[in-house]
Amino acid sequence: MSWRDLYCGELRSDHIGKRMTVAGWVDTRRDHGGLVFIDLRDHTGKLQLVVNPERAAEAKDAAHELRNEFVVQAEGEVVARAPDAVNPNLPTGEVEIQVDTLRILSRSTPLPFQLDEENVDETLRLRYRWLDMRRDKMQHNFRVQHTAIAAIRRRMDELGFVDVWTPSMTRGTPEGARDFLVPVRLQPGKFFALAQSPQLFKQLCMVGGIDRYYQIATCWRDEDLRADRQFEFRQLDLEMAFVERDDVLDVMEQAVVAAVEAVGDEAPKRPFERISFDEAMAKYGNDRPDRRFGMEIQDATAVTRNSEFGVFKNAPAVRYVVAPKAFSRAELGRLEDLAKEWGAKGLAYIVVDESGEVRSPIAKFLSEQELAAFSADPGSTLLFGAGDEAAVARVLGLLRLHLGRELDLIDTELNDFHWVLDFPLFAQDEETGQWTFLHHPFTAPMPGQETWDESNPEGVRGQHYDLIQNGWELGSGSIRIHDVELQKRVFRTMGLGEEEAQSKFGFLLEALAMGAPPHGGFAMGIERFVAQLADEPDIRQVIAFPKVSSGADPLTGAPTPMPNEVLRELGITAIAPENSSSR
Ligand code: ASP
Numbered sequence: 001m002s003w004r005d006l007y008c009g010e011l012r013s014d015h016i017g018k019r020m021t022v023a024g025w026v027d028t029r030r031d032h033g034g035l036v037f038i039d040l041r042d043h044t045g046k047l048q049l050v051v052n053p054e055r056a057a058e059a060k061d062a063a064h065e066l067r068n069e070f071v072v073q074a075e076g077e078v079v080a081r082a083p084d085a086v087n088p089n090l091p092t093g094e095v096e097i098q099v100d101t102l103r104i105l106s107r108s109t110p111l112p113f114q115l116d117e118e119n120v121d122e123t124l125r126l127r128y129r130w131l132d133m134r135r136d137k138m139q140h141n142f143r144v145q146h147t148a149i150a151a152i153r154r155r156m157d158e159l160g161f162v163d164v165w166t167p168s169m170t171r172g173t174p175e176g177a178r179d180f181l182v183p184v185r186l187q188p189g190k191f192f193a194l195a196q197s198p199q200l201f202k203q204l205c206m207v208g209g210i211d212r213y214y215q216i217a218t219c220w221r222d223e224d225l226r227a228d229r230q231f232e233f234r235q236l237d238l239e240m241a242f243v244e245r246d247d248v249l250d251v252m253e254q255a256v257v258a259a260v261e262a263v264g265d266e267a268p269k270r271p272f273e274r275i276s277f278d279e280a281m282a283k284y285g286n287d288r289p290d291r292r293f294g295m296e297i298q299d300a301t302a303v304t305r306n307s308e309f310g311v312f313k314n315a316p317a318v319r320y321v322v323a324p325k326a327f328s329r330a331e332l333g334r335l336e337d338l339a340k341e342w343g344a345k346g347l348a349y350i351v352v353d354e355s356g357e358v359r360s361p362i363a364k365f366l367s368e369q370e371l372a373a374f375s376a377d378p379g380s381t382l383l384f385g386a387g388d389e390a391a392v393a394r395v396l397g398l399l400r401l402h403l404g405r406e407l408d409l410i411d412t413e414l415n416d417f418h419w420v421l422d423f424p425l426f427a428q429d430e431e432t433g434q435w436t437f438l439h440h441p442f443t444a445p446m447p448g449q450e451t452w453d454e455s456n457p458e459g460v461r462g463q464h465y466d467l468i469q470n471g472w473e474l475g476s477g478s479i480r481i482h483d484v485e486l487q488k489r490v491f492r493t494m495g496l497g498e499e500e501a502q503s504k505f506g507f508l509l510e511a512l513a514m515g516a517p518p519h520g521g522f523a524m525g526i527e528r529f530v531a532q533l534a535d536e537p538d539i540r541q542v543i544a545f546p547k548v549s550s551g552a553d554p555l556t557g558a559p560t561p562m563p564n565e566v567l568r569e570l571g572i573t574a575i576a577p578e579n580s581s582s583r
Contacts, residue, residue: 077097
């Protein structure tokens with residue numbers, strides 16, 4: 001006998017009169033004066049079993065032993081439910097199985113949480129992920145993920161991309177995070193880095209004539225964990241030879257649309273909108289704008305040049321947002337505290353209350369011209385940032401996002417995909433003043449900008465592009481440098497001497513010197529994309545076994561200390577951090 005004739009969710013009135021064997025988990029068991037009703041569940045849904053002691057005395061004994069999450073197999077006859085017992089909310093709700101035999105295949109200890117319980121502590125869910133995974137939402141998430149990845153792979157295949165596996169254990173790849181290191185027993189004291197991305201290998205594939213490479217690649221980055229970050233994650237990673245920026249964007253859009261359609265959502269219109277880095281910074285204060293609500297940042301620098309209010313007059317940049325609420329003094333105090341946490345010195349404001357009256361400690365310093373420029377609808381508040389441009393953008397950008405959430409302004413029905421383009425090629429480290437890369441050091445400058453003052457490359461733009469969905473950076477890409485001299489110039493500008501560049505990236509420089517085609521590519525975070533598709537607020541909900549924010553895996557208890565003999569073989573001495581909690 002096979003374990004089952006059909007899945008639990010498949011039982012229909014067509015099956016009435018047939019004998020069926022079914023198997024699954026006990027979702028609930030109800031005793032009704034002799035009759036026992038069991039909801040049997042698998043990933044497709046639930047069906048109802050009825051155990052009637054007069055029909056099946058043995059099954060009745062087994063039924064009494066059942067507890068939630070026992071695994072059982074039942075055999076019996078499919079019958080129509082009595083009209084008043086039909087459950088219109090269940091696809092199987094018109095029928096039930098009158099059980100003749102019932103076998104307990106596996107028992108369950110008492111559960112740490114019930115599957116239908118809401119707000120279960122996440123660490124507990126992750127500790128018992130195998131239970132958590134049985135819940136409908138998690139089953140849905142993993143299947144959405146599978147469908148999206150399968151659609152992406154199909155589309156990449158149709159577009160002529162070749163799946164090439166690249167090493168996880170490699171030299172450090174500079175993607176802006178710390179490396180995870182892997183000691184090597186055969187070479188004690190030496191380490192591989194886990195690839196932060198396949199960046200250099202995919203470029204070498206282009207030099208190797210692969211033409212179109214892709215991979216659903218696992219990447220490792222030692223960064224603080226947050227809603228959209230885990231130590232390990234996957235990317236749709238691709239690279240193409242003999243292409244311009246628009247060719248890469250077109251392929252990425254096709255992959256995204258294929259996945260969105262495959263999961264049954266409305267596909268975003270192509271081509272996706274494009275905005276420049278400068279516009280994103282000016283209007284939204286960051287380079288991954290959430291455009292599902294307004295409240296865009298407005299500029300007041302020109303109008304405040306001759307202000308009587310010294311803070312405005314002397315600031316290199318004055319900008320503001322208009323929040324659709326007349327805030328109380330206490331609320332403004334809380335907003336100011338936040339602005340200070342984000343680096344502002346204070347938070348100037350103008351409240352226009354419901355009757356149109358203006359409340360503002362700075363109004364008395366402002367000219368008529370300024371006040372006219374700052375007019376707003378009754379029931380709103382203008383919140384100002386004044387200071388250097390980057391700081392003002394940061395503070396107002398964060399304030400805008402905070403208020404978007406607090407005031408419930410975000411239209412969560414919208415699914416906004418767009419590109420951010422024309423990034424600077426270099427950024428200056430605020431502390432050291434050293435120029436460094438913004439994306440990674442392999443991004444090509446804009447055509448016509450191949451030379452620059454190597455001590456001050458400000459203003460050089462890169463052929464770098466980011467894909468944004470609903471305020472999340474889904475991924476980044478660029479047209480790469482394929483000219484070895486240009487690559488050396490970028491290294492020099494980043495303060496990488498000839499020798500260091502050779503020792504770290506000599507293999508790349510050599511490859512670029514042996515017939516490298518023009519090329520470019522992209523990488524999109526799979527879990528971020530899928531979390532958005534599944535309407536989840538963080539990527540842990542689409543990862544089978546994620547880590548929690550401390551960096552630990554609650555399920556296996558990893559990471560764990562290692563015995564000294566193991567470390568010795570690897571040429572490592574562990575120094576226990578003070579106050580370390582050993583497990
Ligand atoms: N390697 C880059 C990243 O992981 C993406 C790319 O430039 O293709 O963000």
